[in-house]
Amino acid sequence: MSDHPEAPVAPVEAYEPPYYVAVFSTVRTQEQSGYGETNARMEELVKDIPGFLGMDHAQTPGGLGITVGYFRDAEALAEWRNDAEHRAAQQRGRAEWYRSYTLHVAKVERSHGFTRAQVPPGPAAG
Amino acid sequence: MSDHPEAPVAPVEAYEPPYYVAVFSTVRTQEQSGYGETNARMEELVKDIPGFLGMDHAQTPGGLGITVGYFRDAEALAEWRNDAEHRAAQQRGRAEWYRSYTLHVAKVERSHGFTRAQVPPGPAAG
Numbered sequence: 001m002s003d004h005p006e007a008p009v010a011p012v013e014a015y016e017p018p019y020y021v022a023v024f025s026t027v028r029t030q031e032q033s034g035y036g037e038t039n040a041r042m043e044e045l046v047k048d049i050p051g052f053l054g055m056d057h058a059q060t061p062g063g064l065g066i067t068v069g070y071f072r073d074a075e076a077l078a079e080w081r082n083d084a085e086h087r088a089a090q091q092r093g094r095a096e097w098y099r100s101y102t103l104h105v106a107k108v109e110r111s112h113g114f115t116r117a118q119v120p121p122g123p124a125a126g
Numbered sequence: 127m128s129d130h131p132e133a134p135v136a137p138v139e140a141y142e143p144p145y146y147v148a149v150f151s152t153v154r155t156q157e158q159s160g161y162g163e164t165n166a167r168m169e170e171l172v173k174d175i176p177g178f179l180g181m182d183h184a185q186t187p188g189g190l191g192i193t194v195g196y197f198r199d200a201e202a203l204a205e206w207r208n209d210a211e212h213r214a215a216q217q218r219g220r221a222e223w224y225r226s227y228t229l230h231v232a233k234v235e236r237s238h239g240f241t242r243a244q245v246p247p248g249p250a251a252g
Contacts, residue, residue: 010226011151011190021232023147023194025137025182029242056151058184058192064137066184066192068149070230100136100241104196106147106232115226116155 012054012070014111019053020071021108026101027064035097038089045085051076077105138180138196140237145179146197147234152227153190161223164215171211177202203231 051072059065071077172178177198185191197203
């Protein structure tokens, strides 16, 4: 159904502001045992938070990882921040998985999205 | 000097709020000619904006890319948004390089960073 069968889904959409974004940027250590399972569990768990809007993630191999979570309001973010299982995962992350990270929590004031029209590949010029 | 010679630098630091973050998440097309040069040029150009604080980027191979730019205030962001060369690059991006993208511009209310203590690798347990 797609001319790019390997292409991922589009990023999380641009919602109508205001909403919240949490930007979590990480450099990982070489000790990653348990990371994948915990990460998958967190991705499931956050979906249960009322007001969770979506999450995008990108990971440069051997480099920076950026996870961006979108939430309807500050209350939704606070519920996620205070989740006991999430807090335990954060603690383990500091102890084992992360060499460094930053978290930026911000209120979205403006957003927009772009999706290109689906057109078949054209012939080469000439 | 490092026990992780391949490790990247840490992500952009957590500044004292308020400041602004622009989250740009992309899925690219298969037509990427000129993208690398333009991207490198934009990374140079944005550094000239007064109030530009830094930029992080992560790219999942064949998947999502996330670029996060940090700016001191709305004026700095507006200057970058209105830069003529930047606008031309955006236009070309929509015409050629991006299958879809979203941009979220947000005012940071809270931030923190973590950097682990530098310790030599320990022996295996047992």
